[in-house]
Amino acid sequence: xxxxxxxxLPLVSAAALALGVATTGIALTQHARAxxxxxxxxxxxxxxxxxxxxxxxxAFSGTAISTYAFLGSSQSATGAYFSSKDTTHGYxxxxxxxxGGLAGVGGYGYNGSTGTEGVSDxxxxxxxxxxxxxxxxxxxxxxxxxxxxxNTDSNYALEAGNTASNGPPFLAYNSADGGxxxxxxxxxxxxxxxxxxxxxxxxxxxxTHGIGEYxxxxxxxxxxxxxxxxxxxxxxxxxxxxxxxxxxxxxRSYLVTVTPEGDSKGMFVSGKTSAGFFIRENQGGRSNVLVxxxxxxxxLGEDRGRLPAMSAPAAVSSPPRRSRP
Numbered sequence: 001x002x003x004x005x006x007x008x009l010p011l012v013s014a015a016a017l018a019l020g021v022a023t024t025g026i027a028l029t030q031h032a033r034a035x036x037x038x039x040x041x042x043x044x045x046x047x048x049x050x051x052x053x054x055x056x057x058x059a060f061s062g063t064a065i066s067t068y069a070f071l072g073s074s075q076s077a078t079g080a081y082f083s084s085k086d087t088t089h090g091y092x093x094x095x096x097x098x099x100g101g102l103a104g105v106g107g108y109g110y111n112g113s114t115g116t117e118g119v120s121d122x123x124x125x126x127x128x129x130x131x132x133x134x135x136x137x138x139x140x141x142x143x144x145x146x147x148x149x150x151n152t153d154s155n156y157a158l159e160a161g162n163t164a165s166n167g168p169p170f171l172a173y174n175s176a177d178g179g180x181x182x183x184x185x186x187x188x189x190x191x192x193x194x195x196x197x198x199x200x201x202x203x204x205x206x207x208t209h210g211i212g213e214y215x216x217x218x219x220x221x222x223x224x225x226x227x228x229x230x231x232x233x234x235x236x237x238x239x240x241x242x243x244x245x246x247x248x249x250x251x252r253s254y255l256v257t258v259t260p261e262g263d264s265k266g267m268f269v270s271g272k273t274s275a276g277f278f279i280r281e282n283q284g285g286r287s288n289v290l291v292x293x294x295x296x297x298x299x300l301g302e303d304r305g306r307l308p309a310m311s312a313p314a315a316v317s318s319p320p321r322r323s324r325p
Contacts, residue, residue: 221302223247226294231264234281238293240274247300250274254297262289 042048053059062070072080082094096104107116118126128136138146148158162169166185173180182190225244229236248254256269258279265285271278281287
């Protein structure tokens, strides 16, 4: 799945990037040691240089002070290939570390090729983690920075999570214009702009012009219900249906607004319970008229108070852009 994802990325790198199977690398093969340098070049179909360790040690280790510890390229095959057959300790096929540089493992793709690719038959194709920095940083100067796709009806193409208590799992922002959309730890969405929906036109639509609409705002988390009932001899009972009773807080009071649709002495509400209420005519009236009503009740499970203070997500600076070698 992730093979197709990273074919769309011209540059992928991370502060600590562990690839489970393979990494496509860069130019000429070098292995730098304290006073020894091995430079290998060949022109054939077999591997130019190969390390194999059948014991428990590392097959290849390279260290450099100011340049690449290892650099590999190929005209038609993989520039560098590493694998680990360990099935017990969870060792990586490639492990790159860096102390103050750009990335522990870097890949650059030219002429439409993939910069870095990770493939797995059942685990993570690419696993990226960081203690305090960005786990995975994907940047593009003219294309898509990161592209996610899946071919299954049981998994998400892109999933974001946060295991910390009160930790928000998702934030999307534009550092140039200041717009953002975030999801907090409760699953609430925070928008810096408007929310638009697009659907098919049914009745009363203008097919040539877009129509702007406004959502009603409330100082408390409430849910509304409305309807019409007939007063008989000056009295009527309104029973809440089961679906409305299931979403209101039965331990809190609710508001009822009534409007008679005929001549009467006026109306009042009495006998309010979590199951319904009575509408009665003033002064013992016995009118037979239709009455419309609207109910505003507190939402079940929503305990935040009136007009709670909300804070916008912390400002996030855009990741630094990397230059090609």
